[in-house]
Amino acid sequence: EPIQIIGVQGLPLIKKGDDVAALICDRVPLGEGDIICIASTIYSKAKGYTRPLSEITPSERAIRLGALNGEDPRFVQAVLDASTDIIMEHPFILSELSFGHIGVRAGVDQSNIEDGMVIFLPPDPMKSADEVRGRIREITGKNTGIIITDTCGRSFRRGQTGNAIGWSGMQAIRDFRGDTDLFGHVLKITEEAVVDEIAGFSNFVMGESNNGVPAVVFRGCPKWTGHDNLYFSGEEDITRRVLKKEWS
Amino acid sequence: EPIQIIGVQGLPLIKKGDDVAALICDRVPLGEGDIICIASTIYSKAKGYTRPLSEITPSERAIRLGALNGEDPRFVQAVLDASTDIIMEHPFILSELSFGHIGVRAGVDQSNIEDGMVIFLPPDPMKSADEVRGRIREITGKNTGIIITDTCGRSFRRGQTGNAIGWSGMQAIRDFRGDTDLFGHVLKITEEAVVDEIAGFSNFVMGESNNGVPAVVFRGCPKWTGHDNLYFSGEEDITRRVLKKEWS
Ligand SMILES: Nc1nc2c(ncn2[C@@H]2O[C@H](COP(=O)(O)OP(=O)(O)O)[C@@H](O)[C@H]2O)c(=O)[nH]1
Ligand SMILES: Nc1nc2c(ncn2[C@@H]2O[C@H](COP(=O)(O)OP(=O)(O)O)[C@@H](O)[C@H]2O)c(=O)[nH]1
Numbered sequence: 001e002p003i004q005i006i007g008v009q010g011l012p013l014i015k016k017g018d019d020v021a022a023l024i025c026d027r028v029p030l031g032e033g034d035i036i037c038i039a040s041t042i043y044s045k046a047k048g049y050t051r052p053l054s055e056i057t058p059s060e061r062a063i064r065l066g067a068l069n070g071e072d073p074r075f076v077q078a079v080l081d082a083s084t085d086i087i088m089e090h091p092f093i094l095s096e097l098s099f100g101h102i103g104v105r106a107g108v109d110q111s112n113i114e115d116g117m118v119i120f121l122p123p124d125p126m127k128s129a130d131e132v133r134g135r136i137r138e139i140t141g142k143n144t145g146i147i148i149t150d151t152c153g154r155s156f157r158r159g160q161t162g163n164a165i166g167w168s169g170m171q172a173i174r175d176f177r178g179d180t181d182l183f184g185h186v187l188k189i190t191e192e193a194v195v196d197e198i199a200g201f202s203n204f205v206m207g208e209s210n211n212g213v214p215a216v217v218f219r220g221c222p223k224w225t226g227h228d229n230l231y232f233s234g235e236e237d238i239t240r241r242v243l244k245k246e247w248s
Numbered sequence: 249e250p251i252q253i254i255g256v257q258g259l260p261l262i263k264k265g266d267d268v269a270a271l272i273c274d275r276v277p278l279g280e281g282d283i284i285c286i287a288s289t290i291y292s293k294a295k296g297y298t299r300p301l302s303e304i305t306p307s308e309r310a311i312r313l314g315a316l317n318g319e320d321p322r323f324v325q326a327v328l329d330a331s332t333d334i335i336m337e338h339p340f341i342l343s344e345l346s347f348g349h350i351g352v353r354a355g356v357d358q359s360n361i362e363d364g365m366v367i368f369l370p371p372d373p374m375k376s377a378d379e380v381r382g383r384i385r386e387i388t389g390k391n392t393g394i395i396i397t398d399t400c401g402r403s404f405r406r407g408q409t410g411n412a413i414g415w416s417g418m419q420a421i422r423d424f425r426g427d428t429d430l431f432g433h434v435l436k437i438t439e440e441a442v443v444d445e446i447a448g449f450s451n452f453v454m455g456e457s458n459n460g461v462p463a464v465v466f467r468g469c470p471k472w473t474g475h476d477n478l479y480f481s482g483e484e485d486i487t488r489r490v491l492k493k494e495w496s
């Protein structure tokens with residue numbers, strides 16, 4: 001049976017107070033086991049995780065980095081505010097967020113929102129995904145999986161891809177520990193970041209500009225088991241350690 | 249119209265000399281515009297991009313790195329042979345391949361092949377993708393898009409995802425330069441690595457172990473335009489530069 005992937009069409013411009021789950025349920029009949037990817041941008045707009053640049057006072061550091069990087073110092077201050085650890089300062093800020101994600105400019109976004117406003121990533125995207133999943137269940141009676149996505153850059157390759165920043169009703173990583181390959185060998189590659197693979201394809205359907213499709217339904221996906229440790233902890237993250245050392 | 253994604257079932261264990269394109273066409277009726285993702289592992293097996301470990305003589309460097317990393321020095325030699333530039337040596341080799349891809353252990357694989365053999369990535373995956381696309385056209389008369397995939401790690405996040413190493417009949421990156429968002433702002437995020445987003449989802453369908461599904465058909469994907477510069481060049485790759493400096 002083919003997997004079916006449906007971009008949710010016709011959602012309005014999302015504003016603070018909107019019930020994103022209800023708006024989605026209104027536009028697409030959901031089925032038991034569907035996985036829905038939702039762009040963090042619309043979730044953040046609905047929750048008011050936004051600020052006007054005019055209300056941000058840049059610190060000395062933001063003024064300095066704004067000049068260094070050719071960016072608005074108030075925007076840079078927003079990035080600093082959203083960051084728990086600055087890994088790199090130039091040519092752009094790369095930082096860790098409170099929930100473990102590492103993002104360029106802390107994922108602070110100026111697209112798909114009104115002039116002069118910035119959008120922050122939801123501060124607790126796992127909780128956000130749980131909330132949406134619960135609301136969908138309340139409205140439709142269906143058990144679904146939810147992934148909150150953001151568009152992110154990566155090392156070694158140009159361009160950006162969709163990634164998962166929060167998820168609910170599934171494990172982030174499919175675990176092949178103990179599995180054997182077609183020749184009976186125990187596998188060395190044992191962890192597949194399935195939520196990022198699904199988020200990436202949802203981003204292909206969403207696009208980055210004015211497509212107006214901020215949610216994508218995946219129907220008929222295989223189930224999987226694994227674990228939720230998507231973000232590195234402590235000293236495991238080689239790239240982070242080396243970049244930070246370069247910038248200290 | 250939903251996008252449909254179909255894992256190609258029932259392909260045999262691929263061996264040298266097999267006509268991968270024909271085997272796929274035999275098992276799934278392809279449509280005009282279909283995109284087919286093909287695991288590099290089966291392409292390499294069919295072309296004989298494999299070697300027995302017993303025929304590899306490790307160099308001093310391979311012996312040293314084998315001891316340092318707890319790996320078979322003959323396997324390490326295979327990795328060194330496949331690499332044009334070593335970026336990092338420990339805890340694993342990270343290197344650049346001739347076609348621009350940067351991979352852990354140069355993408356050299358020991359899974360889904362007989363005991364004592366290693367599989368190399370195809371040396372020119374773009375040409376490989378062109379070849380498969382041409383063969384499919386020859387057999388079916390259909391114009392399709394082809395992506396050759398491999399499972400790769402990444403910075404900052406645990407787990408591995410499917411990535412594109414070669415493609416044909418499409419551009420690697422969807423380019424939003426000049427596009428505006430829903431509020432008329434010119435976009436800052438302008439390059440989306442669509443081939444990696446599609447490859448990632450194909451990898452979710454394929455899995456890493458004994459699923460036996462090394463090819464995945466995507467039907468009904470939106471079309472896009474952009475460019476083919478997926479791999480960084482020169483000094484653009486910050487992570488690479490910093491990792492290499494750490495290891496020099
Ligand atoms: N209908 C609708 N689509 C939106 C809205 N905001 C963003 N989008 C669409 O959602 C998709 C992803 O938007 P993007 O700004 O890239 O979100 P991000 O990846 O979470 O930063 C694009 O297709 C946008 O056009 C909105 O308020 N309403
Ligand atoms: N039918 C078939 N499936 C294969 C063969 N080799 C690998 N696979 C399957 O192809 C998928 C990807 O294999 P993998 O070893 O991860 O390939 P890689 O990602 O290119 O390194 C898995 O589902 C494997 O079971 C083969 O010779 N025949």
Ligand SMILES: [Mn+2]
Pocket residue numbers: 040041107109150151
């Ligand atoms: Mn964003």
Ligand SMILES: [Mn+2]
Pocket residue numbers: 150151207208
């Ligand atoms: Mn986006």
Ligand SMILES: [Mn+2]
Pocket residue numbers: 288289355357398399
């Ligand atoms: Mn591989």
Ligand SMILES: [Mn+2]
Pocket residue numbers: 398399455456
């Ligand atoms: Mn694989």
